[in-house]
Structure formats: structure tokens, C-alpha cells
Amino acid sequence: MADNIKKIAITGGKGGTGKSTVAVLMANQFIQAGKKVVLVDCDVECPNDHLLISQPLDKIIAKSYISFPKLDKSKCTKCGLCVKKCRENAIFQKPGDYPIFLKDLCNGCGLCWNICPVGAIKPEKEVSGKIFLSQVKDDFWLVTGQARSGLEETGPVVAETKKAALKFAQDKGADIVLFDTAAGIHCPVINALMDTAIAYCVTEPTPMGAYDLALILDLVKKLGIEPRIIINQADLGDQAMIQAVIERFNVPVEKEIPYSKALMQAYSQGQLLRFKDF
Ligand code: SF4
Ligand code: SF4
Numbered sequence: 001m002a003d004n005i006k007k008i009a010i011t012g013g014k015g016g017t018g019k020s021t022v023a024v025l026m027a028n029q030f031i032q033a034g035k036k037v038v039l040v041d042c043d044v045e046c047p048n049d050h051l052l053i054s055q056p057l058d059k060i061i062a063k064s065y066i067s068f069p070k071l072d073k074s075k076c077t078k079c080g081l082c083v084k085k086c087r088e089n090a091i092f093q094k095p096g097d098y099p100i101f102l103k104d105l106c107n108g109c110g111l112c113w114n115i116c117p118v119g120a121i122k123p124e125k126e127v128s129g130k131i132f133l134s135q136v137k138d139d140f141w142l143v144t145g146q147a148r149s150g151l152e153e154t155g156p157v158v159a160e161t162k163k164a165a166l167k168f169a170q171d172k173g174a175d176i177v178l179f180d181t182a183a184g185i186h187c188p189v190i191n192a193l194m195d196t197a198i199a200y201c202v203t204e205p206t207p208m209g210a211y212d213l214a215l216i217l218d219l220v221k222k223l224g225i226e227p228r229i230i231i232n233q234a235d236l237g238d239q240a241m242i243q244a245v246i247e248r249f250n251v252p253v254e255k256e257i258p259y260s261k262a263l264m265q266a267y268s269q270g271q272l273l274r275f276k277d278f
Helices: 019-032 081-085 111-115 155-172 187-193 207-222 240-249 261-268
Strands: 006-011 037-041 060-071 121-137 140-147 176-180 198-203 226-232 253-257
Touching: 006 019, 006 187, 019 037, 019 140, 019 176, 019 198, 019 226, 037 155, 060 140, 060 155, 081 111, 111 121, 121 155, 140 155, 155 176, 155 187, 176 187, 187 207, 198 207, 207 226, 207 240, 226 240
Parallel strands: 006 176, 006 198, 037 140, 037 176, 198 226, 226 253
Antiparallel strands: 060 121, 121 140
């Protein structure tokens, strides 16, 4: 399964450090080197890689699903057991009334329909996310995962996005798949990082950048992934704190990207593919 494909993550503990910019620039650099590349936007709550390269999201190649509880009132005895046991507080019940399920809080864990003593709850499948494909160039594709708004747990959408992207990459004989993760160190980020060989951790020389870099490096190392560091806007701010983190984790700095007005303009105009090197 996709054995010859090099899987690389672009990640970062902090939002706004330029992770997606780096992912697009890196993809373009591989394309210039003659590689077939699939870029996967795993930031499913707020995907924006397509905006950076002016691609529409109009071709759906897969969907992810979640099961929500549906009540059969003819069976429910109003015992309240499901309300007591739901760990997400996603079930509300007025005294003497039927339980009400709150989708915005429900993660579809299935506990309620498995413990209801009279089988009054059944799972009902709904779409939790859509996965889009854009052909950007002859040998460059973008796969974008997009979770439905208000979804409590988006990790499974990331997992489905990766699955669809890897299958597509294998069918196309792609050389490299780049996974652009969300910011942070929560479950959807872990889902995106899993099974990648290298994780480029994008940071910036600020106190928050240094603090969050330490968090993501710790996570990446725990997952057994080779970490590398990219410092964005490296000539702004104070690098002392970043350097302390770098020394603590003993991770190489792959690249320092200086502030560039031309890059910022291309970013804001959806023209990042103009940059062949970075
Ligand atoms: S556990 Fe079953 S019977 Fe009891 S309140 Fe919930 S749905 Fe109704
Ligand atoms: S599926 Fe899980 S989270 Fe959702 S209402 Fe039932 S017990 Fe609560």
C-alpha cells in the first residue's frame, strides 16, 4: 500500500506561522525537481491551501461519515441512563420527558445506543466531511478535507482525507505526498502526522512561536517521526528563545525564511505558485 510514496508532514504548534505557505512552496519545489506531488490539506476545520493557489473546491472524490443517535419514542422508557452515561453531556432530558440528543456536542461514540436497556436508540449515519480533488498542474494535485461545521470530533475526517489522498497518489504513481496539518497538538493533528516519515515544524521567532515549537517537537518525537524545523520570518523578532528550544530538542533547522513583501503579496493574491524556490 503506497510503499514507494514519500510521506511528509508540514506542521506547527502555533497557528499563523506560515505552515500552509511552506506546504505550497515545498510542493512547488518538488514539482520543479520533476516529482509527482499530492498536497493534502488536513486542516479540515479551516482548509485554505486551495485559496493560496486559487483552486476551486468543486470535485468531491470521497465523503466521511459519522453516526448520531436517533430515538425511537415508542420504545423509550425515559429511564435517563443514556443521559447519565454520555461523557460529552450531549443528551438533555427534562424531568419526565424524552431525552434530546445535541449533535453539536455528540462525537458519535455509540455508547448510548449500546447501553440503552430497551434498544430505543439507533445510530443514524450522516456525512461528517467532504474530500475534494483539484488538479493544479500536470503532476500536482491538491486533496482537501473539509469537515462539516460544528462537528465535535474532526480526527476521523482527517483520517478519511488521508486515506482518499493516499489511494489517489498510489493510482497516479505519485512520488511525494505532503500533509499540511492543522495547528496545535490535538487529535486531528495527530491523525494527520501518523505514518509520515518527516515532519517539518514551522515556527516564527516569537515567545509564542518558541513555546509552541517545543510542544510540537515533543509530540513529533513521541510519534517516532523525524522532526525538522523551518523558521518563518526569521529576520523578525528575537531568535534567542527559538535557539533554546532547538538546543533542547537537538533538531536541525532545515531552513530560515526571511520576511518578504513579494511573498506576502503572492500569498494574499492566491499566487504562491509563482515562487519556484523558497
Ligand atoms: S437509556 Fe434508552 S430508555 Fe433510557 S432514556 Fe435513554 S433512550 Fe430512553
Ligand atoms: S453517541 Fe456518544 S457522545 Fe453521542 S450522545 Fe451517544 S453517548 Fe453521547
